Amino acid sequence: MGIRSLTLAIAALLAAGQASACRDDRVSLRGDWGQAQFAVEVADDGAERAKGLMHRSEMPKSAGMLFVYDRPGSVAFWMRNTLIPLDMIFADAAGVVQKVHAMAIPLDETSIPGGSNIQYVLEINGGLADAMGIVAGSQMQHPAIGEAAAWPCEP
Numbered sequence: 023m024g025i026r027s028l029t030l031a032i033a034a035l036l037a038a039g040q041a042s043a044c045r046d047d048r049v050s051l052r053g054d055w056g057q058a059q060f061a062v063e064v065a066d067d068g069a070e071r072a073k074g075l076m077h078r079s080e081m082p083k084s085a086g087m088l089f090v091y092d093r094p095g096s097v098a099f100w101m102r103n104t105l106i107p108l109d110m111i112f113a114d115a116a117g118v119v120q121k122v123h124a125m126a127i128p129l130d131e132t133s134i135p136g137g138s139n140i141q142y143v144l145e146i147n148g149g150l151a152d153a154m155g156i157v158a159g160s161q162m163q164h165p166a167i168g169e170a171a172a173w174p175c176e177p
Contacts, residue, residue, distance in 0.1 A: 043176075046164075047062060047063075050162070050173075051119075055155030056155070060085060061082070062088045063086075075106070076102070081106060081147055088164060090142060096135070098136065100134060101131070107125050107128055107149070108145045108146065108147065108148050110136065111144040115141045116172040117164070118161055119156065119161070125148040144162065
């Protein structure tokens, strides 16, 4: 089984029966490509966002970090002290993906702009967004997105 097939199989298993369950430690994504779910750590204050995924030598394939900002705005990331390649998924206040930056280079201090009007950023292992088909227009589901969500949590 190739990496793409394995990745899609893992995503399907994770999404099966769980995609509608909103939990603070999970982010779900959906689009024309299907659905995926990631176990996440949430970085929702300045100190947590500044540290991010720095100094980690590995991360499970089905894991990630969700950066939550108080309000939409312009955001930019870099890879200072980040040891693993990452995909960065930038979403607006409704959780709609506006941009996907693939394969951010470990330790690179070049600014990676996410655009304006961004409130959520999901970092996952590099290459997964492409393997799964996650693109702009996909929808993100997480309790932090709240009432404005394009894909709201079920009560």
